[in-house]
Amino acid sequence: MKGLLEHMGIEPGRLHFSWISSAESTKFVDVVSQVTESVKALGPAQNFIKREPKVA
């Protein structure tokens, strides 16, 4: 999946997977923070965004 994204010009660091059980709230917070940080570091996504305005 990450390879496919890279192929399309999306940095693999934008996609994250994790496994957290329903009791692991602290792990949840750790992962959210880490995912947010890693995406933040990559800056706004520039590629693959549908450019033309969407007709509602």
Next chain:
Amino acid sequence: MRKAAYVQYAQAVPLKYAIDSANCIYFQKGKCRACEKVCPTKAVDFTQKPETVELNVGSVVIAAGFKPFDPSRFDSYNYANYKNVITSMEFERMLSASGPSMGHVARPSDHKDPKKIAWFQCVGSRDLNKCDNPYCSAVCCMYAIKEAVIAKEHAGAGGLDCSIFFMDMRTHGKDFEVFYEGAKKQGVRFVRSRVHTITEDKATKDLSVRYVTEDGALAEETFDMIVLSIGLETPPETVELAKKLGLELTSGRFAQTGSFTPVSTSREGVFVCGAFAGPKDIPQSVVEASASAVSAGQALAEARGALTKTKEAVPETDLRGEPPRIGVFVCRCGINIAGVVDVPSVVEHAKTLPGVVFATDNMYSCSQDTQDTMAQIIRDNRLNRVVVAACTPKTHEPLFQETLINAGLNKYLFEMANIRNQDSWVHKENPEAATQKAKDLVRMGITKAALIEPLPEAELDVNQTAMVAGGGISGMSAALALAGQGYETHIVERSDRLGGQALNLHKTWRGEDIQAKLAEMVAAVTKNPKITVHLGTEIAGVDGFVGNFKSALSKGGQTTSLDHGVAVVATGAGELRPSGYAYGKSPRIVTSLELDKKFMANGALVTGLQSAVFIQCVGSREPERPYCSRVCCTHSIESALEIKRRNPDAGVYILYRDIRSYGERETLYRQAREAGVIFIRYSVDRKPVVEAAGDTVGVTVFDPILGRTVQIGADLLCLASAVVPNDNTALARFFKVPVNAQGFFVERHAKLGPSEFATDGVFLCGLAHYPKPIDESIAQGQAAASRAITLLARKKIRMNGQVAKTNPALCSSCGVCVSVCPYKAPSFTTQGPFTGKAEINPVLCKGCGLCVASCRSGAINLKGFDTNQIMAMLEAM
């Protein structure tokens, strides 16, 4: 102190205010009535008087509970005078996120973060000198460890030093021993000592204590805070109530019950559960609650349903052809949401979105009156989709779906936006971003709502027959309870007789003769016309699902089939065959069960015994079996007393790690000490050494009190061997239920669902769940039956409507869905125009969506989580 108008506590049902007349100015001084004037709904009524209501009932269940012990009377701990000495209950409130300090632990004297806290165990328990509570309160060891671990976690990097002063660490509950070992690893210090006195530094309010360490040295230490682990006791009002009802009480002032009738009081028709039937934790209380319900119901089985009122069903509105008319309710949840998120702006935003015809905010959406208002709004505005932005669908979706049903809407025309648990609570410091997130989440929910459709729920008859796997004590008690309520029950027992492990046992801790009681129970089962017993029979396979199981029973190579609606798993456990301690090298070295057999047979070995040694924790609380077997301490003490009864001069030694005679079993421990049984503690890294030499058994053990090694020559060595589960893998696979690392079955919920599985229609009791004594096994057998009956009594069940459905026109018959489904829901159609195409049984489908994602042809849709719905949510983001 609370105000005169108060809510009992945050989770009270109903969550309504009441007036405390002792603190109300109007009731005390005759003037005020301010609340009456400001109440917009005119709910305050000062004319109300206490009234006596008379009820005509067939059975009574008493669940009067306990009162936390009040340590003010202990002058040596100075709880009344030293601010930083608090009770465990007060500490519990400090740790609670909804408590007075919002989950922050602070010293009462100066509100500073404590750096060093001590817990003192057994305050108001196991104590006949300073109070009249001879029993162990059974829960304090575990809650103290839990409090210490949570406090340490909350303190985080700043660090918190936690010490627990105890006599015996009693972590005999399921998974408790692992938690105890984990706490040690996390740095909680355990000190085996009972501290006598606390002194306070007048200036700093620090608390210093002096205590004797195990090797006899005197130690002195200072703490910032001391938590008294207070015990449980029966309040005087309950003692009074028991007197009025003519109920017998134990020496510890708990309701007297019997091991074979664990929830029956001394008075017929009056049942008991929870801490009034002896101090106990939540799971055991829940077990007894179910057990007492089924026992109370048994006498009334014939009258069941006679007084029930049937709720009038609101006909479901036909929505075909109607465009979406979406109603949005944004919950303030008091200040829980509105304190962070700008609720009015979220409402305004919702109003601008396509399809939304109504949007408003609620103070508490889940309150009964708001529910009624919402149903009215739905009808008045002819809403056909409802979005509630509030807490979490995991807890509140069913409630709001009920509101939709009451308003005549299909319950699936509902969507929730989680703006509390996943927004306002977790972004407190950032109200702006939280409001933006709330708007996004509401918009995503509304967009999805526009695409959702009413879903039908498959309805299914529940087969009214029960199958009980296992004919031991717990299985039989489950069967008797089921049959007592009129249900056909089949007991499947692998061996050739009923009774299970109880056949090997001599006496209960209360002194009841187990074989006599067991024979009565077996007779009751055998002659009950509703119970069929299949001896020498094994379960070879299970097909089907809740309400419609089909089990293959194999007996002597022949297989028959049994249709049943529910199943109770009561497959029991066995005794570990010890390795080590010279077991097998001498006829004088036996296990606990072997000793019981000898008592029952009055064999040569147990007559004229001069000396006997018991070694505890043989195979339990070891790395390969990291659990306490719960029954062995009490069992060995009872056997030691039996030897003393037969020969009062016999020397009897119990070598133990912690004596875990929990609850009122503590009285037996005291009796044993009074009778002269000698207890010597050993530590796990210095185990006793056994030598079988000639006609005696030599046992060498290090006595930490004497500080030297003791040698005992014994006529008998009894090894208190672990309780080990049977091999449950096949049954676990048949019913799709989990087994833990130690081989015990895993219940639905460790606290709130101890007698049932997460798999619908399958229930659990007895030793297969966790080691437990006879009274608890019987209570759990009754509890499993009670839970099963709630399902059987419904006669029909409705299945979740959010299931996968195939479109046969697109299906390429590749079979991927058939092979990936963990629940065997998809299959190939065998007749009609779509023969060979996949179809999905909505009853078996759990709605996980695995087949949907794996279908190459896009031929499967998951109702309620459709591809177009999820895509629309992404679009709305």
Next chain:
Amino acid sequence: MSEFQPKIVAFLCNWCSYGAADLAGVSRLQYPPNIRVVRIPCTGRLSPKFILSAFRRGADGVWASG
């Protein structure tokens, strides 16, 4: 002027991570407000199409958690 705030789509399994997220709320743990949660019944429901679609709709990141 203000720091870049990415938009991240989180596909959370109803039984696991979604529960953990609820519990994080109950425990009042605090975390960055950038995720937008899409509740799915199980990660098995997650199809690569959703991930691609999320990026296509302008998400800066996607997080799938079981």
